[in-house]
Amino acid sequence: MSLKSQNRELARKVIDEFQRVGWRLAVAESCTGGLIAAALTAEEGASSVLDTAIIAYANEAKEQLLGVPKQMMIDNGAVSAPVARHMAEAARNVVWSDVGIGVTGVAGPSGGTADKPVGRIYLAISSPLGEHSMEHDFEGDRDAVRSQTVAGALEVLLALSAAGSP
Numbered sequence: 001m002s003l004k005s006q007n008r009e010l011a012r013k014v015i016d017e018f019q020r021v022g023w024r025l026a027v028a029e030s031c032t033g034g035l036i037a038a039a040l041t042a043e044e045g046a047s048s049v050l051d052t053a054i055i056a057y058a059n060e061a062k063e064q065l066l067g068v069p070k071q072m073m074i075d076n077g078a079v080s081a082p083v084a085r086h087m088a089e090a091a092r093n094v095v096w097s098d099v100g101i102g103v104t105g106v107a108g109p110s111g112g113t114a115d116k117p118v119g120r121i122y123l124a125i126s127s128p129l130g131e132h133s134m135e136h137d138f139e140g141d142r143d144a145v146r147s148q149t150v151a152g153a154l155e156v157l158l159a160l161s162a163a164g165s166p
Contacts, residue, residue, distance in 0.1 A: 003144075003147045003148065003151060004147065006151060007039050007147065007150050007151050007154060008039065008042065008043070010039075010151060010154035010155060010158060011039040011040050011042065011043050011046075011154055012043050013154075013158050014040065014049075014154050014157045014158050014161065015040065015043055015045045015046055015048070015049050016045075017158060017161035017162065018048075018049040018099075018157070018161055019045065019048055019049060020161075021161050021164050022098075023049065023097075023098035023099050023127075023128075023161065023164065024049060024050075024051045024095075024097040024098050024099070025040075025049050025050050025051060025097055025098070025099050025100075025101070025157070026050075026051045026052045026053070026054075026091040026092050026094055026095060026097035026099070026100045026101075027040075027050070027052070027053040027054070027091060027100075027101050028053075028054045028056060028066055028087035028088060028090060028091035028100065028101070028102040028103070029053065029054070029055050029056070029102075029103050030055075030056055030057055030062065030078070030087070030103060030104040030105070031057075031079075031103065031104060031105040031106065031107045031121065031145075031146065031149065032103055032107075032146050032149050032150060032153075033055055033057060033146075034053060034055045035146055035147075035149075035150045036053070036101070036103065036149075036150050036153050036154070037050065037053030039150050039154065051094075051095045051097045052091065052094055052095050052097070054066065054091055054094070056068075056087065059073055059078050062078060062083065062087065062104075066086065066087050066090035066091065066102075067086070067090050068083055068086045068087065068090070069086075072086065077116065078104060079104050079105055079106055079116050079120060079122060080104070080122060081122050081124065081133040081134075081135065083102075083104055083122070084102045084103060084104050084122035084123060084124035084133050085102065085124040085126070085131055085133050086102070087100075087102025087103070087104065087124065088100040088101050088102035088124040088125055088126040088131070088133075089102075089126040089131065090102075091126075092126045092127075098127065098128060099125065099126070099127040099128075099157070099160065100125070100126040100127070101123070101124070101125055101126075101153055101156070101157065102123070102124045102126075103121065103122070103123045103124075103149060103153055104121075104122050105119075105120055105121030105122060105136075105145070105149065106118050106119065106120050106121075107119075107142045107145045107146050107149075108141065108142045108145055109141065109142055117137070118145070119136075119137050119138040119139055119140070119145050120135065120136070120137055121135070121136045121137075121138060121145070121148075121149050121152070122134070122135055122136075123136065123149070123152060123153055123156060125156060125157075125160060127160055127164070128164060129160065129163055129164055134156070136148075136149070136152055138152075
């Protein structure tokens, strides 16, 4: 199964599970440029779970739209777990969604450093079950890194909804 087909299947499952649990979702994306929201909205029923999607690609957008403190980005870099956590929490609070997800990273082909190589992605969740962030190192070209990031985000949302089952 191709990653694109896998992502469609995962998006369908996320929608079904979020409907079952009764949760609403907000997404804040940087390196994926809206691909998580696109995967969800490609499926019927997305409007019953997706409240909002914010693409905050530039650091200024992260600051102005999501309230990410400039000093946090200076201290940790825009590609960091603290920034992803802040993005997730801010997205969740924009419309008081149950779950917020934030993602930031280096999709490539350039922009990587020794500390944050191409493929380094930080994904964070803010939910009724708490806040969690994770670091991933994906491989491949820009499209592959972004597709793997979407898959990773959808898998985390699916696992979260299973944990939050009534």
